[in-house]
Amino acid sequence: MKKIFVFCAMLIAIVSAAVLPCASPAAAKPVELTFWYSWTDLIQENNINLAKMFNETRGKELNIQVTAEYQGTYNELHQKLQAAYVSGKTPSVTVMEIASIKRFAESGVILPLSPYIERDKIDMDDFYKGLLINCEVGGTWFGLPYLRSTPILYMNTTLLKKAGLDPSGPKTWAELAEYCKTIKEKTGAYGITLNSDVWIFEAFMFENGAATLSPDESKSNINSPESRAVFAFFRDLVDKGYVRCVAGDDYGKVAADIMNQKTAMFFNSTSDLTYNFDLAKENGYEINTCFIPANKTYGVPTGGCNLVMTSRQTDEEREASWEFIKWMTETKQAAYAHAYTGYVASRKSAAALPEIQALYKEKPQFKIALDQLELYGHGRPMNPGYTQVIVEWTAAMDAIWSNGADIDSTLSAADAKIVGMNMLGAK
Amino acid sequence: MSDFDKVIDASKPLAIPIPRMAAAERFFRSTARAATPYIMVAPAILTLCVFVVYPILYMIWLSAFRWDMIGPKIYVGLGNFLDLFSNQDFYVVMGNTFMFVFFSVSISIVLALLLAIYLKAKTKINALLQGFVFTPYVISMVSVAFIWVWLMNSEYGLLNYMLGKAGVSGVRWLEDSRVAMYSMILVAVWKGVGYNVIILISAMHAIPNQLYEAAILDNTKPLKMFFRITLPMISPTLFFLTLMNIIASFKVFDQVALMTRGGPVNATNTLVFDIYQFGFKFYQLGYASAEGVVLMAVIAICTVAYFGALSRRVHYGAEI
Numbered sequence: 001m002k003k004i005f006v007f008c009a010m011l012i013a014i015v016s017a018a019v020l021p022c023a024s025p026a027a028a029k030p031v032e033l034t035f036w037y038s039w040t041d042l043i044q045e046n047n048i049n050l051a052k053m054f055n056e057t058r059g060k061e062l063n064i065q066v067t068a069e070y071q072g073t074y075n076e077l078h079q080k081l082q083a084a085y086v087s088g089k090t091p092s093v094t095v096m097e098i099a100s101i102k103r104f105a106e107s108g109v110i111l112p113l114s115p116y117i118e119r120d121k122i123d124m125d126d127f128y129k130g131l132l133i134n135c136e137v138g139g140t141w142f143g144l145p146y147l148r149s150t151p152i153l154y155m156n157t158t159l160l161k162k163a164g165l166d167p168s169g170p171k172t173w174a175e176l177a178e179y180c181k182t183i184k185e186k187t188g189a190y191g192i193t194l195n196s197d198v199w200i201f202e203a204f205m206f207e208n209g210a211a212t213l214s215p216d217e218s219k220s221n222i223n224s225p226e227s228r229a230v231f232a233f234f235r236d237l238v239d240k241g242y243v244r245c246v247a248g249d250d251y252g253k254v255a256a257d258i259m260n261q262k263t264a265m266f267f268n269s270t271s272d273l274t275y276n277f278d279l280a281k282e283n284g285y286e287i288n289t290c291f292i293p294a295n296k297t298y299g300v301p302t303g304g305c306n307l308v309m310t311s312r313q314t315d316e317e318r319e320a321s322w323e324f325i326k327w328m329t330e331t332k333q334a335a336y337a338h339a340y341t342g343y344v345a346s347r348k349s350a351a352a353l354p355e356i357q358a359l360y361k362e363k364p365q366f367k368i369a370l371d372q373l374e375l376y377g378h379g380r381p382m383n384p385g386y387t388q389v390i391v392e393w394t395a396a397m398d399a400i401w402s403n404g405a406d407i408d409s410t411l412s413a414a415d416a417k418i419v420g421m422n423m424l425g426a427k
Numbered sequence: 428m429s430d431f432d433k434v435i436d437a438s439k440p441l442a443i444p445i446p447r448m449a450a451a452e453r454f455f456r457s458t459a460r461a462a463t464p465y466i467m468v469a470p471a472i473l474t475l476c477v478f479v480v481y482p483i484l485y486m487i488w489l490s491a492f493r494w495d496m497i498g499p500k501i502y503v504g505l506g507n508f509l510d511l512f513s514n515q516d517f518y519v520v521m522g523n524t525f526m527f528v529f530f531s532v533s534i535s536i537v538l539a540l541l542l543a544i545y546l547k548a549k550t551k552i553n554a555l556l557q558g559f560v561f562t563p564y565v566i567s568m569v570s571v572a573f574i575w576v577w578l579m580n581s582e583y584g585l586l587n588y589m590l591g592k593a594g595v596s597g598v599r600w601l602e603d604s605r606v607a608m609y610s611m612i613l614v615a616v617w618k619g620v621g622y623n624v625i626i627l628i629s630a631m632h633a634i635p636n637q638l639y640e641a642a643i644l645d646n647t648k649p650l651k652m653f654f655r656i657t658l659p660m661i662s663p664t665l666f667f668l669t670l671m672n673i674i675a676s677f678k679v680f681d682q683v684a685l686m687t688r689g690g691p692v693n694a695t696n697t698l699v700f701d702i703y704q705f706g707f708k709f710y711q712l713g714y715a716s717a718e719g720v721v722l723m724a725v726i727a728i729c730t731v732a733y734f735g736a737l738s739r740r741v742h743y744g745a746e747i
Contacts, residue, residue: 079707082496103710107497196690244582247602247691256583384495388709398691403604405692421514 030065031320036094037068038077038305042274043147044070046340050333058327064320066093074100074305081310085109090312092321095146095305098134102382105137110308113141116322126331126347128370130302130377137382143306144329145346147337149271150300150373151200153292156189158285159264163187169290173207173233176293180242183264190244193254193263194234196397198390199303199380200267203292204230206299206378212393217383218424222393223415229295231400231407238401245401249394259283267292269303270369273342277363289365291372298376304343344369388423483723490716500713507717516693517701517718524698526608528676531615536669538616539623544653546624547631557628561621568618572685575614576601601687604694611695615682619675623668630664631657659742666741670733677726698722 037047051068059065071077074097081104084090096104104110117124124132124141131145157167160179163186170176180191194200202212208226213219221227237243244263246253257263259279268276273289280287291298307328309321327333334350337343339359345351351370360367392414399405418424490507492500511517542560546553563571578585579600587597600610638656647655658665680699683689689696689704696704698718706715 075708082710085497103495104497107495109497247604248688250688253580256580260583262582384710391704391708395690395692398602399604402599402602403691417515421510 028063030059030063031316033064033066033092033317033320033324035066035068035324036071036077036081036091038071038074038095038097040070042341043271046147046337049340050328050336053333054324054327058323062320062323064323066324078104081109085310085312088312090310092313092317093307093309093324096143096308097305098143098148098303099380099382099386100384101134101142101306101308102137103384104308105140105142108311110142111311111318113144113309113322113325116326117141120326122326126349128344128346128348128373128377130373130379131344131346133379134302134382135306143308144325146305146307146329147271147341147343148302148304148306148346149269149343150302150369150377151203151267151292152270152289152300152369152372154258154266154268154276155288155290156258156261156264156280156285157288159183159187159189159261160288163264167288169288170293171291172293173295177233177237177242179265180237181240184242187264189261190257190263191237191242192265192267193244193246193257194267194401195246195249195251195254196394196401197249197251197267198393198397199269199301201230201393201397202301202378202380203267203299204295206301206376207292207295207297209296211378211381213381213383213386213389213424217381217386220389220393220415220418220424222389222396222418223411228407228411231396231411235400235407245397247398247402261285271304271341271343273365273369274340275342277365287365289368291368291376298372299378300372300376301380302373302377303380338366342366342369344373383424385423385425388421389418392418392423486716486719489713490720492713494712495710496712503713507713508721510714511717511721516696519693520696520698520701523608523694523696524677524679527612527615527679527697528673530609530612531619531676532669532672534612535616535620535623535672536665539620539627539668540665542620542624543627543631544657547628549632557625560624563618564621566618568681569685571614571618572682575610575617576686579610602691604692607687607691607694611682611686614686615676615679619672623672626664626668627661630661634660662741663743666737670730673729673733674726677722677729698725 035047035051037044047068051066055065069091071080071094074095077094078097078100081090081094081096090109096110101110105112116122122144127145131148135141135143135145153169155167155169160167160169160183163183165179165182170179176191183189183191198212205212205221205226208229210221210224210226212221212227214221234243234245238245244257251268254263254266254268258266258276261283270289276287292300307325309318309325313321329346331347331349331353334345334347335353335356338345338350339356345356350356396410396414399410400407489500491502491504493503493506494500546557546560577583579587581587581597581599581602584600586600590596590598598606601607634657638660639652642652642656678699679697680703683695683697683700684703687695689700699722702715702718702722705711705718
């Protein structure tokens, strides 16, 4: 008797479980999107928070649900995107390092955004001009500026004051050299700890009135007088013991010097502004930022990533992806990402918001990057072969700055290799 | 010939009647019998084909194309190999790889042999020491790389701190292009030697004790005992171990990627890391495949040469 009762109860449970969902009013299935991003810590939190906010507001209205997925560094993300494209399962929206956009645009992995931008009348003039250079391939928009940065000069003002220097920072290369000398002599710390980072080198090239590649990106300027001047300037400071150069593009070794106050100044992305403030607080020193000191002129590359949409999607998914990109780059969200991480405000209207203006009053360092961008921001080379040139450039920095190699012979050999292997030519 | 022998006279067929079968059935049975072993090994062969043979053939095929993974494949014939052999860096990379293989394997094997002799006696302290020596082998390369990068940091590293106490000024372990490769070899030996030690100890324990007893009766000197008994008896193990070490060292990648990324100035760039760089950083899959083909050929040649040179000297089996 008992058994029959249990059996009946189970039968009812199973049948009702199977039938009930069908009986309830059918809610339309939301469009599900995946969003890939790079980097951890504050940047990761920012990405997760924004995706969550989207799901709770605009996403809820339009019935779109976004899942944010971490994919390592930019390079790792690009690799995975390639593999995903080959296997036919790409994310809907992804961040993309600005110099790589051309490659993916030309091969059809990502879609032009121009039709959507025109249709929804996005005010492109509201974005800072320097940021838009790497959003465009052949006159068509392929991305919108998202987490964008420039390099700036960070200074440990506690050490600067100890050395009797003006904590607002050096303005020219001559002053920079003077600062390094005084810091070393007065405090024993290095003036600068420098790693072999091409992105920073691009800034030095702009300041000498050149760029790492020729305007049509078919030749490298590694063996140009401007490049040699940069190599020689820092080599001299290294030889005198005022500057420490660490081999490789790994920023970790520089970070160790910063934390231990073994260096007074370092070049780094504005994206680490908030992080560096926290670090300074924990380790008991103060920091300030300023423009990268000028030589012939000021000048910096921009960096970071844009938001792009992949091509292998249905029309419905494309529409949803565009809504997500549009929302992510709106004024309010641009301001949120800016304040949360230190990446520059991508829109003029974002920088003009009262809460951001209040932030600038409290921490003027956030504004410096923006001014530098507005006045002196450049794009980055987009030739796919540039990644290979970067490796040569890094090797040259390692050789000259931290291994005492001869400048002229190293650079002419590097140039010969870049030309000989046709790194920048058509592949 | 006894009666018993008559019963099981092997020279005559057994007089058991075999039931007659239809021709079709006989055919089926014999085919099934012949096919059984192939069916049995089919899963293994299939796995091998899908995961080993096919990728190798695909790599060889790919080496004749220029391809960036997403664009069209452009046929270039031997173009990638010509590019490869006209690239000076390739010879630097080859030199680095051979240097890494030669030093890391030879140091590791000799050191393992010495440690094995020292630690082979079955005592409690030796069991503990064997554990210590073996530990690095168990730790993931990622952890090992990070630990050593910090130990070898020229400003804050423990190695330089201790050298400083001893009056030697800062060595730039991983930043000086003349030193970096030796630092890499040091780490590789530290990580790999434990495995070799354990294998060699077990080989030494397998040597019959009578040989040593006989030698002792003859008043043989310990050194002579080592060269005349121990070494020949463990030679098959040693032969195998060295070969495995050589192949593994040729394929070094994780250590390079984590510790130096091939730098400074290409000083620690090895073949597999270079393949990765060309394939997944520069997106030149054809060039990377050509390099892969070269790596395969080099390992094959080295293995054959190694067999040719040493396999006759290996002493298999003890005739007591």
